[in-house]
Amino acid sequence: MRFRRLVAIGVLLTALGLLAGCGAGAPNREQRARVEVAVLDDGGALVDLYAAGRLESDAEVRALAGRVARRLFPRAADVRVRTTEGRGTAFARAEIDRAYRTGRTPSLHIDTSGALRELTARGFDDTAVKLRLPPVPATSAQPSPARLRKNAPAPVVDIAMRPEPKRWYGAMALPVLGAAGVVLGFFVRRRSIALPSAGVAVVTAVLSVTLSAGRQGANLGVAGKLGGTALDVASVAPLTAVPIGLPAAMLLVTVAVRWFHKPVAHQPEMRPRDTGVFW
Structure with a gap:
């Protein structure tokens, strides 16, 4: 009886040690994000946030996408956020009304510093960014930002569009x-x-x-x-x-x-x- 008890205790201690070792050695989930900004022809915009990491639910992804969109377009009339799926990957999409004012010579000012703060606050230190503009003649004071990195200057993009009806x-x-x-x-x-x-x-x-x-x-x-x-x-x-x-x-x-x-x-x-x- 004493021998069986010692064996059971040994097996239990071994199992606990293995579980503790696996838990201690498990790496943290990698934080990855991608932001795609599409400026629409009618003055609106779309901001798609693909986030993978320690966000617990779709609600958190939607909340982060909404904050990023409002930082990118602070003068927008309205921002609506929903979770959708495209190319097999779930993402949050923010639909923005009146991101810029249409007209003969519309201009667009995008300061990514606020979006960078929101992303780094949630642990996304290196975020890929893609910007799509309407297919009209345009000039940009600075190239489209490719990445938003922590402790790096946040890009500011000024775009002047010249539509030709x-x-x-x-x-x-x-x-x-x-x-x-x-x-x-x-x-x-x-x-x-x-x-x-x-x-x-x-x-x-x-x-x-x-x-x-x-x-x-x-x-x-x-x-x-x-x-x-x-x-x-x-x-x-x-x-x-x-x-x-x-x-x-x-x-x-x-x-x-x-x-x-x-x-x-x-x-x-x-x-x-x-x-x-x-x-």
């Missing part, structure tokens, strides 16, 4: 020309006019993609001309040149196939009815 009007010329080319290609009987017109429609469809015509709507939003749903529609409108050009491309392919498969000389091709459609 005329770029959107130029992009809208593409679907207009494409529609005219499709109409002429299908309803003009003379091939010398119809085929080049169809070719113009195809070229406008290609140019609308290569020239990023869908991004020109940002000039209207930053300039304060449009907002909300109207801005979304205006941004998509130049890209309608792509579906408009598809029938013209099919027409050219059909003509090419018929040209390569000409009828035999002793089997003359029947002339279609003179309707003016599809010549």
